[in-house]
Amino acid sequence: MGTRTLIVTNDFPPRPGGIQAFVHGLAARRPPGSVVVYAPRWKGCDEFDARQPYEVVRHPSSLMLPTRSVERTAASLVEDGGAVVFGAAAPLGLLAPALRRAGAARVVMLTHGHEASWARLPGARRLLRRIGEGADVVTYLGDYTYRSLAPLIPPGKLVRLAPGVDTAAFRRGAGGDAVRASLGLGTRPVAVCVSRLVPRKGQDALLRAWPLVLRRVPDAVLLLVGGGPERRALERTAAARRLRDSVVITGSVPWARLPAYYDAGDVFAMPCRSRLGGLDAEGLGIVYLEASATGLPVVAGASGGAGDAVREGETGLVVDGTSTAAVADAVAGLLSDPGRARAMGERGRAWIEEEWRWELVSDRFGELLTGAEAGGAGGRRQPP
Structure with a gap:
């Protein structure tokens, strides 16, 4: 050996x-x-x-x-x-x-x-x-x-x-229906974010953008999956903005169950942004690739190497994660256009199978x- x-x-x-x-x-x-x-x-x-x-x-x-x-x-x-x-x-x-x-x-x-x-x-x-x-x-x-x-x-x-990316685990049909049923989401449009709850990842930007998303997609749900030090602050923000009916924060999920949570979404969004003068930046963003493997279009923040995990305009969109309007427009645009979202997700899955397996x-x-x-x-x- x-x-x-x-x-x-x-x-x-x-x-x-x-x-x-x-x-x-x-x-x-x-x-x-x-x-x-x-x-x-x-x-x-x-x-x-x-x-x-x-x-x-x-x-x-x-x-x-x-x-x-x-x-x-x-x-x-x-x-x-x-x-x-x-x-x-x-x-x-x-x-x-x-x-x-x-x-x-x-x-x-x-x-x-x-x-x-x-x-x-x-x-x-x-x-x-x-x-x-x-x-x-x-x-x-x-x-x-x-x-x-x-x-x-x-x-x-x-x-x-x-x-x-494990393309056998991260795929359409990986258990999303069961997750939706357990969380009471039904058939509502879902934007999902799977990540540690830390400032760089941009979950707070999603919450700020969510009222704007709801103006265009009134029954949409934001599903935040993961644990981390920002959880309590995010929960307080959701409550203060009266978003409890349209925001679900799950806390930590075992790795083996993560594909099902991706599969529960229609759009994946993690609008990360660089912090501390660029010292705190995204290296790549494996979550974008896992989302693409699951057939989801992605909304990524323009931080560090996040753009290396997205084919702009083909598998997803790269936006300024500090801009509430830009984040809202990208997420709402994809949630309100299922055909466009589905096509991006299909191209993302093909890209993962070709280059990222x-x-x-x-x-x-x-x-x-x-x-x-x-x-x-x-x-x-x-x-x-």
């Missing part, structure tokens, strides 16, 4: 999140027993780890930093001549030289939105340069992250690798582990 691949990552289930799902998806699609994951502890991790077809070694706390103790543990897990994958390049990629000394023959580092944010800060830029020097391959999600990283990473190392991503990842990839920045024009 060859040497095992070591994946060192702060981002791993059962902790929720897009990066966590991405890294887990890569590990889960390798041959059984061919990887070992080193990740922090999280509530429920013992039960989760017992179900995996590979070994998971947990750090004692919920955060790993490039310290000597983390270095020693990671080095002890390296197999001579094997590959090491950093689930996020910053900051754990600083351990790469030590893991090479321990026997790693190849180092692959994944990047996400936060590395693009690091690239905007002088001190962090220096660290990213150091991190890139220790890698054989540094992956990027799309054009936004490429443009941020290209001035810092040595030539020839940047290769595109974006998350995949997990099978394609898994094959690409396997090439990166062995050095068989086409290589270089030319990867920008290759499928994810």
Whole structure:
């Protein structure tokens, strides 16, 4: 079977999140027993780890930093001549030289939105340069992250690798009727947002826009799926605006049930916006791709790399997430024109099947582990 691949990552289930799902998806699609994951502890991790077809070694706390103790543990897990994958390049990629000394023959580092944010800060830029020097391959999600990283990473190392979508799970008919029945939505037009409830994602913008949507689509429902620190504030806003009859906030939903909640919608909307002078921006937005796989048209915010997950005017619309009028017009326009919405959803599903299936991503990842990839920045024009 060859040497095992070591994946060192702060981002791993059962902790929720897009990066966590991405890294887990890569590990889960390798041959059984061919990887070992080193990740922090999280509530429920013992039960989760017992179900995996590979070994998971947990750090004692919920955060790993490039310290000597983390270095020693990671080095002890390296197999001579094997590959090491950093689930996020910053900051754990600083351990790469030590893991090479321990026997790693190849180092692959994944990047996400936060590395693009690091690239905007002088001190962090220096660290990213150091991190890139220790890698054989540094992956990027799309054009936004490429443009941020290209001035810092040595030539020839940047290769595109974006998350995949499980097209068997995310599809029309995945259980949306049952969700609608359980929530009492019936056949009302539904705009659904699946995401953590945090300021960048734009659920508050949807609530501000919702009265304008209701003027054009009076029986519409806004379905907010997910948990997070903004839940109470969103509930208060909905109550203050007397929107309780047209807004449903579900709280956290198990991952296995998420396809059914997407399927309950007619339009997917997450009008994210960049914050903190651009330091808090969307890296890609896997939820847009999952929505497209489910056959929904998407409304995305113009933040960071969100536009890389939407074909503007074909699979959805990209709007200014800070503009209440723009958000309302996009959502109401699609809800009030089911034919247009359906056509966008069909084009989105076809795009996902062509370029974003997990099978394609898994094959690409396997090439990166062995050095068989086409290589270089030319990867920008290759499928994810």
